[in-house]
Amino acid sequence: QSALTQPASVSGSPGQSITISCTGTSSDVGSYNLVSWYQQHPGKAPKLMIYEVNKWPSGVSNRFSGSKSGNTAALTISGLQAEDEADYYCCSYAGSSTYVFGTGTKVTVL
Amino acid sequence: EAQLVESGGGLVKPGGSLRLSCAASGFTFSNAWMSWVRQAPGKGLEWVGRIKSKSDGGTTDYAAPVKGRFTISRDDSKNTLYLQMNSLRTEDTAVYYCTITRPGGFDVWGQGTMVTVSS
Numbered sequence: 759q760s761a762l763t764q765p766a767s768v769s770g771s772p773g774q775s776i777t778i779s780c781t782g783t784s785s786d787v788g789s790y791n792l793v794s795w796y797q798q799h800p801g802k803a804p805k806l807m808i809y810e811v812n813k814w815p816s817g818v819s820n821r822f823s824g825s826k827s828g829n830t831a832a833l834t835i836s837g838l839q840a841e842d843e844a845d846y847y848c849c850s851y852a853g854s855s856t857y858v859f860g861t862g863t864k865v866t867v868l
Numbered sequence: 869e870a871q872l873v874e875s876g877g878g879l880v881k882p883g884g885s886l887r888l889s890c891a892a893s894g895f896t897f898s899n900a901w902m903s904w905v906r907q908a909p910g911k912g913l914e915w916v917g918r919i920k921s922k923s924d925g926g927t928t929d930y931a932a933p934v935k936g937r938f939t940i941s942r943d944d945s946k947n948t949l950y951l952q953m954n955s956l957r958t959e960d961t962a963v964y965y966c967t968i969t970r971p972g973g974f975d976v977w978g979q980g981t982m983v984t985v986s987s
Contacts, residue, residue: 791972794974803980809975849974857915859912
C-alpha cells in the first residue's frame with residue numbers, strides 16, 4: 759500500500775486561504791468517504807482536524823474544511839493564522855481493514 | 869476527557885523484542901477500537917495496526933510491514949492496550965502512538981513512546 763501523495767510544502771500569508779491536496783487511488787480515497795486530516799506541531803502528537811472527508815471533531819475551528827473529488831481529497835485552511843503553521847497529514851481507509859496516511863505537508867505562514 | 873499514555877519504549881537490538889503499553893482513561897475503553905500509529909524520525913505517519921472491541925469481535929489487523937512480527941492485544945479489565953513487537957528491525961525505529969479509532973478517523977492520541985532499534 760503506497761502512501762497518499764501530498765505536496766511537501768504550502769505557504770500563505772496571514773488571513774489568506776490555502777489548500778492541501780491528497781491524492782490516492784480508486785482503492786482508497788476514491789472508494790471510501792473515510793478521509794481524515796491531522797495537524798502536527800513539532801514534537802507533539804497529531805490532532806484530528808477533519809474526519810469522514812468534511813466533518814469537524816468537537817473543538818476544531820471551522821476555518822478548516824475538507825472536500826473530495828474522485829481520488830483526490832483536499833484540506834482548506836481559511837483565514838490563515840500563525841498557529842496554523844504545522845505539518846498536516848491526510849489518511850484514508852484503504853479496504854481490507856487497513857489505513858494509509860499521506861506523505862505530509864509542511865504549512866508555513868509567511 | 870479521554871486520555872492515552874504510552875510506555876515501554878527504549879533501545880533494543882535488531883532481532884529483539886519489546887512490548888509497549890497504552891493506559892487509557894476518561895472513556896469506556898472496552899467499547900473502543902484502538903490503533904497503533906508510528907512515526908520514524910523526521911518522517912510521516914504510518915498506521916501499524918488496529919484491534920476491535922470485544923463486542924465487535926476483538927479481531928486485529930496489521931500493516932504489511934509488521935504483519936507476523938507485531939501483535940496487538942488489550943486488557944479491558946486494566947484499560948490497557950498492548951503492542952508486542954518481535955523480530956525488530958532498524959526500520960522499526962519510530963515514535964509509537966496509540967489512538968482511539970472512530971469511523972473515518974483517529975480521534976484521541978497519546979503522547980507517544982520512542983522505540984530505537986540499533987546494535
